[in-house]
Amino acid sequence: MAHPHDLAPPPIPADTADLTSGPPLHDACRPLRALVGVWRGRGEVDYPTIDGPYRFGQQLTISHDGRPFLRHEARAWLLDADGAVLRPAAWETGWWRPQPDGTLELLLSHCTGIQELFHGEAAEQRWDLTTDSVVRAPTAKDVRAAQRSYALVDDDTLDHTEHRAMVGVEMTPHVAARLHRTR
Template sequence: MGTSSDRAPLPIPADTADLRSGPSLHDACGPLRALVGVWRGDGEVDYPSIEGPYRFGQQLTISHDGRPFLRHEARAWLLDAAGEVIRPAAWETGWWRPQPDGTVELLISHCTGILELFYGTAGQQHWELSTDTVVRTASAKDVEAAQRSYALNGEGALDYTESRAMVGLPMTPHVAARLNRIV
């Protein structure tokens, strides 16, 4: 797996997932402050159209460069019953864009050919989002809509759930994970 050390440094300041270093978080990102970091954990993926459920590991990186948005990158890998990695799975990247009215936009691009635009609410410990638009390539799975929830629990972990309406099925729970802050 490549690392940031595989790339030449940019002539501009790097983004950071550590609020103790780098540029100050933009004031507009205050409602998203608790999301900034590197989170890793595991969860379960299931859907009526797949043979599941499957266990997976995931790392979510939410970083910033001092401007009024956050960068989002999530990578996942399938796990066997013993917790050993089977293979890479989902990979998505995008942007959290807080708005002056307290709402948030989340733009996500998936490696599977799906682009999603979510709108939702930004709290200090809980974020609820639903798609407004889903665009897909001709070869992508037929996804019609999605809902996501991110919430900090009392133990400091980030609980993440996602439901999807896809392949002709109504909105159905799809993913649930618990991620712990590692940065």
């Protein structure tokens, strides 16, 4: 039996975060075209129930394989006051699904046992989303709702903010990050 590392890639198109290579971006994904890429930067996380604020680093990869959706993966790590990495933090994966009526769906699964379905719209260089539903594992935090915004400051800078209603607190700012396109 072949070792998994000896296997050839699957016989299907690989996803790409580079619009100059791989399959063409599906027409349905045009409202999200500017998000496709690898973004990395820093931000701050705070909430009334944590002893914050905390600084973090984040990498967001938005890629496609030519079908009418985008793949989303974001990984974060906590930073000390000097910017040194303390430990891994949040990790989420999911899919952006543009709809024919111009609306967007964003499905996210978090390593903390939370799944969220966001619904929203694309405006010029801005994407605003609100949860339609939140599903939690029995051991996950009591998250009831969330709002996210992604906005291009320029071609190579993406601002991301998030508000959350969780653990008995109404909708409150939680995350703000500035990410820069790395490719």
